Amino acid sequence: MSNKKKERKLAKKLLHKYRLVILNEDTFEERFAIKLTRLNVFVLTSISAILLIILTTLLIAFTPLREYIPGYASTSLKRKANELNTKTDSLQKAMLMNERYLASIKSVLTGEVKTEDFNRDSILKAARQDIDFSQVLPNRQDSLLREKVDKEDKYNLFEDNNTANFVLFPPVNGAISEAYNLEEKHYAVDIVVPVDTPVKATADGTVIFAEWTMETGYVMIIEHSQELISVYKHNASLTKTQGDLVKAGEVIAMAGNSGQFSTGPHLHFELWSKGYPVNPTNFIDFE
Template sequence: MAKKKKEPKRITKKLLNKYRLVILNEDTFEERISFKLTRLNVFVLVMITSIVLISCTTILIAFTPLREYIPGYSSTSLNQKATRLVSTADSLENVLSINQKYYSSIKKVLTGDVKTVEFDIDSAVQSQKINPEEVDLSPSEQDMQLREEVSREDKYSLFESEKSSTDFSLFPPVKGSVTDTYNVNERHYAIDIAVPKDTPIKAAAAGTVIFAEWTSATGHVIILEHGNSLLTVYKHNASLTKQQGELVKAGEVIATAGSTGELSTGPHLHFELWRDGYPTDPSKFIDFE
C-alpha cells in the first residue's frame, strides 16, 4: 500500500519539478534568454498550441479559397463554370424546344399533313371578343382617329379586328386564272393560278426567306415568314431568285413560274397561306384575277 501511495506522489513531483531553459552565446557563454519550465507547463502549452493550429487549419479549409489546394475539395472556378454550363444547357433546351415546334410547323407546310382547321377573319374576331360589362368601351380620341384610319385601309387586311391596330395587307404574287381553289376535303390547302412559264413570282408581303429548296413532289419551293405567325408558300417554280435567310420586300421577285415537281400538270403557281401552323384560304385576303 505504501508503494502505491508513493507512485502518484512521484508522478506529481516529476510533473511539477522546475527546470530552467537557458539560451547562451556560444562564443562568450553569455546568457541571452532563460525560461523556468515544468513538465506540466510544457504539456499544457503543447496542447493549446495544437488546438490553435487545428482550429486555424479548419477555418482555412472551410472558409477560404485555400481549400482548393487540398486534395478532395473541388475548385471554386470549376463550380462556377458548372453552374454557368447548367444555366446555358437549360437555355439551349428551351431554344431547342421552340425551334422544334417551329420546324414542325414548317414540316406541316411542306407536307400538308395538318388537322382540318378552318381559319378566317370571322372566327378570329369571335375568339377575341370580351365581355363588354367588364371593360370601359367608351372610345377615346386616339381610338376614334385609329378607327378612321383603319377604315380607309385595304379591305384585304389579314389582321383586321376591333382589338388590334396592326395593319398588314397581302398582295397578289401573280395575276392569272384560278384553276384550283382552296379545298380542305381534298387536302388542297392552296390556290393554283395558271400563268405563262417564267412569269415573275412576287412576295405577297415583306418577310424573310426561311426555306428555298427543291422537293421531288413540288419542285422548287420557297417559303416566306412575315411575322405574326404568318407564312406564305410558293411551289412548282421554274427557278428561285432568293436564298434562305434573305430579306425580301413586298412585291419583290422571289421566283419564276414553272411546272416543276411530280404533282404539277402545267405552268402555274401553287400559293399557300399559313397562320399559327394552320392553313387558311388565300382568296379571302388576296384578289388573284
C-alpha cells in the same frame, strides 16, 4: 568518466575528416576531391531535404499543378462547369423549340392539317335551349347596322383595326388551274404561268423556309405581320434564303415545274392566318 569518453568518441567520429575523391578509371588521375565530415554530410542532407519540401510545396500551391492533386477543387473549373451546364440547358430548350417549329412548318408543307369532328347540330340545339331568342330579336336599326358591318368585313382578313393599310400583293398573274378546295384538302390556288416567271412576295415579311423538297420542289414560306403566312411551291429556283427580309412585290423566286406533285409550270400559292388556311382569291385578284 566513461560518459565523457563516449562523448569525445562521438564528437571525434562526427568531426573526423574524410576525403571524397573522383578518379579517372583508366589513368587514375584525380579529377575532383572534397573534404567532408559526418556532421557536414548530415547538415547538408537535412538542409537539402528541407529545401526540397519547401520548393515542392510552393510549386503545388502557386502553380496549376495543384489541380492534379486528388480531392482538390478548382474554383475556375467549377465556374466553367456551371457555365457549360447553363449553356447546355439553354441549347436543349432552343433545340426543342426548333423541333416544334419545324414540325408545324412540315405540316403546312405536306398539307397535314387536322380537323376537329363534332356534331354541330347538337351544339346549336343546346345553344337554342339555353337562349330565348324571342327576347333578343334585333330591331330594324340593329339589322341595318349588322348588314352594313357584314358587308365591310366580308373581305377583311384581319381583326386588328391597325391593319387597314395591310394590302396583299398578287405573287403572279395568270389563270387559276385548280381552285381552293377544303373538301379535297387543297388549301391553295394553282396559277398557270410560264417557266421562270418572277414570283413576288405578297406582303412584307421574313423568309422562314427556303429549301428543296422531293414532293413540291423549291418551296418558300414567308411569315408576315398579323400572324399571316404565305407559301410558294413548285418554283424553278429561289432568290431569297431563310432569314431574309422581303418587301411586298419583291421577287423571291422563279416559277417552274419542280417536284413530284407538279403537273406543269404553275405556282402553288397558300395563305395561312393564325394557323388556319384561307382562300387566297378572297383577298387577291390573280387575273
